Amino acid sequence: MNPIQAKDRPVYFSPRRLAHSNQFVSDYVKACDFYRDVFGFAEAYRQPDNLASFLSNGNTYHDFALIDLRSHYAPEGQKPGLNHLAFEVESEAALVESYKRAVADGIGPMRAADHDVAHSIYMRDPDGNAVEFYADVVEDWEEARKGIIIKQKPKWEPGVTNVPDARCLVNPHPRLKRLEGALVQGKRVTHIGLSVRDFDAMFEFYTTVAGLKTYFGDRSGPCVLLAGSASTGDIALIRQAQAPAGMHHVGVEVWSERDLDAAMRGAERLGATIVREVNHASRRAVSVADTDGLVMQLYVDRDWRPEVIASASEEDLPYLL
Ligand SMILES: [Fe+2]
Numbered sequence: 001m002n003p004i005q006a007k008d009r010p011v012y013f014s015p016r017r018l019a020h021s022n023q024f025v026s027d028y029v030k031a032c033d034f035y036r037d038v039f040g041f042a043e044a045y046r047q048p049d050n051l052a053s054f055l056s057n058g059n060t061y062h063d064f065a066l067i068d069l070r071s072h073y074a075p076e077g078q079k080p081g082l083n084h085l086a087f088e089v090e091s092e093a094a095l096v097e098s099y100k101r102a103v104a105d106g107i108g109p110m111r112a113a114d115h116d117v118a119h120s121i122y123m124r125d126p127d128g129n130a131v132e133f134y135a136d137v138v139e140d141w142e143e144a145r146k147g148i149i150i151k152q153k154p155k156w157e158p159g160v161t162n163v164p165d166a167r168c169l170v171n172p173h174p175r176l177k178r179l180e181g182a183l184v185q186g187k188r189v190t191h192i193g194l195s196v197r198d199f200d201a202m203f204e205f206y207t208t209v210a211g212l213k214t215y216f217g218d219r220s221g222p223c224v225l226l227a228g229s230a231s232t233g234d235i236a237l238i239r240q241a242q243a244p245a246g247m248h249h250v251g252v253e254v255w256s257e258r259d260l261d262a263a264m265r266g267a268e269r270l271g272a273t274i275v276r277e278v279n280h281a282s283r284r285a286v287s288v289a290d291t292d293g294l295v296m297q298l299y300v301d302r303d304w305r306p307e308v309i310a311s312a313s314e315e316d317l318p319y320l321l
Pocket residue numbers: 020022065084085086132
C-alpha cells in the first residue's frame with residue numbers, strides 16, 4: 001500500500017483510546033499460556049481455524065490478539081511482532097462519518113471488516129504498520145465473544161449495510177478481572193510504543209488521520225506521546241534511527257507496584273527477560289520481553305503529568321512513555 005497523505009491537517013477518526021495490540025507470535029497456544037501465567041491476561045475466546053487467541057480481563061473485547069506465525073493471516077517470512085494496533089472510536093456513526101470524509105479526501109487504501117461485536121476500518125501508517133479504527137456495535141461483547149469461535153465474517157460496507165448506530169456502546173466502568181495465581185496481574189493494554197522510521201510523516205498521520213493530540217513532547221524531540229479523547233497516552237513515537245520500524249513495546253497497566261516487584265523477582269524464572277526498569281516520579285515501568293522478544297511495558301502511574309514526565313532522561317523516555 002502507498003503511504004497515506006493528509007491534506008491541510010484535517011482530523012479524521014479521533015478515537016477515544018488505544019484498545020488492543022494484535023501481534024504475531026511463534027506459537028499461539030504457548031503464548032496464550034505465557035500471557036496468562038506471566039502477565040495475568042485471561043483468554044476470552046479462541047479461533048482455532050485462524051490459529052489465534054484473544055485475551056481480555058474485561059477492558060475491551062480483547063486487549064491482546066495472539067496470532068500464530070503458521071496462521072493464514074501471517075504473510076510469508078513474517079517474524080514475531082505487530083500485526084496491527086487498534087483504536088476504539090466513540091460510535092459506529094462517528095466511524096462511518098470519518099471513513100467517508102477520508103475516502104472523499106483520497107486517504108487510503110482502507111478496508112472494512114465486520115467482527116460481529118465491532119465494525120472496523122483498516123489502513124497503514126506511513127511506516128507500514130497496520131492500524132485499525134473500530135466501534136463497538138453491541139453492548140454485551142462478553143456474552144458474544146467467549147469460548148471457541150469458528151465462523152465466516154459477514155460483509156460490512158460502511159454506511160450501506162446498515163444505518164450506523166450513533167450510540168456510544170463503550171462501558172466506561174467495566175468490571176475488570178484479576179487473574180489470581182499469575183506472576184503479574186495485568187489490568188489492560190493502554191498504549192503502544194513504535195520505533196519510527198519517518199518521524200514527521202508518522203506524527204502527521206497520527207495527529208491528522210488518527211486525530212490524536214500531543215500529551216507529552218513535540219515533533220522535534222526524541223519521543224512524543226499522543227493521546228485520544230479518553231486517554232493519557234496511546235501511541236509513543238520513538239525516534240530510533242538504528243532500530244527497525246515497528247513495535248517497540250506494548251504498554252500494559254498493572255494493578256499495583258507489587259506486580260512490578262513480582263515481575264522483577266520472577267519473570268526470568270518463567271522464561272521472560274527483564275529489559276529495563278524505570279523508576280520515575282511520573283510512573284514506574286518494568287519492560288519485560290516475552291519468549292518471542294516482544295516487549296511488554298508493565299507500569300503503574302504515580303504522577304502522570306507532562307510537567308513531571310519532563311524530568312525523565314532521554315535514555316529512559318522510550319521505556320517510560
Ligand atoms: Fe484488531
